[in-house]
Amino acid sequence: ETGVTQTPRHLVMGMTNKKSLKCEQHLGHNAMYWYKQSAKKPLELMFVYNFKEQTENNSVPSRFSPECPNSSHLFLHLHTLQPEDSALYLCASSHPAEGETQYFGPGTRLLVL
Amino acid sequence: AQSVTQLDSHVSVSEGTPVLLRCNYSSSYSPSLFWYVQHPNKGLQLLLKYTSAATLVKGINGFEAEFKKSETSFHLTKPSAHMSDAAEYFCVVSDGGGFKTIFGAGTRLFVKA
Numbered sequence: 758e759t760g761v762t763q764t765p766r767h768l769v770m771g772m773t774n775k776k777s778l779k780c781e782q783h784l785g786h787n788a789m790y791w792y793k794q795s796a797k798k799p800l801e802l803m804f805v806y807n808f809k810e811q812t813e814n815n816s817v818p819s820r821f822s823p824e825c826p827n828s829s830h831l832f833l834h835l836h837t838l839q840p841e842d843s844a845l846y847l848c849a850s851s852h853p854a855e856g857e858t859q860y861f862g863p864g865t866r867l868l869v870l
Numbered sequence: 871a872q873s874v875t876q877l878d879s880h881v882s883v884s885e886g887t888p889v890l891l892r893c894n895y896s897s898s899y900s901p902s903l904f905w906y907v908q909h910p911n912k913g914l915q916l917l918l919k920y921t922s923a924a925t926l927v928k929g930i931n932g933f934e935a936e937f938k939k940s941e942t943s944f945h946l947t948k949p950s951a952h953m954s955d956a957a958e959y960f961c962v963v964s965d966g967g968g969f970k971t972i973f974g975a976g977t978r979l980f981v982k983a
Contacts, residue, residue: 866911
């Protein structure tokens with residue numbers, strides 16, 4: 758793969774559950790991203806972290822809560838999700854030395870029942 | 871404001887024939903342009919990128935793309951399709967970092983034997 762790992766790869770949860778998605782990058786990058794990929798829709802940027810600081814929140818509902826404890830790890834905490842939140846959630850990382858090139862993990866396929 | 875348009879949602883070719891995936895962009899600045907590929911149940915993988923150097927960019931797996939400023943295009947080509955090229959392809963424009971990165975809607979490439 759690309760040096761960006763995501764766990765779990767698949768997740769099924771009920772609307773009242775609380776779960777977390779984890780992303781880890783082994784590339785020495787300082788920026789990390791969460792994207793949502795839904796069927797038949799363009800990739801949607803959710804959050805951007807740069808040196809552990811959140812630099813962008815693209816009007817994401819509060820039922821999605823990101824956490825970035827260090828430059829290598831990124832979490833997405835989920836609670837009281839809706840069925841329309843079912844999607845592939847992709848994590849990516851980048852470094853200024855490589856311009857805007859982003860390296861993606863394999864994604865977590867989320868199904869909300 | 872920047873945007874990216876992938877002109878075909880689906881492209882179907884026979885194995886051994888050329889591939890053309892079309893992308894048009896708009897940007898207020900000198901953009902960086904990328905093509906990513908996504909195989910089923912995988913994350914996005916960088917194919918190639920343009921960052922104001924040579925206008926003809928060569929990428930992995932025999933793909934290349936040509937930046938044409940006058941036409942605001944960045945079409946992806948390959949001389950001879952292989953079955954393993956069947957995937958979804960994303961054209962991406964960026965002019966200032968992670969949050970200024972815009973993904974196209976994607977083009978699904980089918981390769982017939």
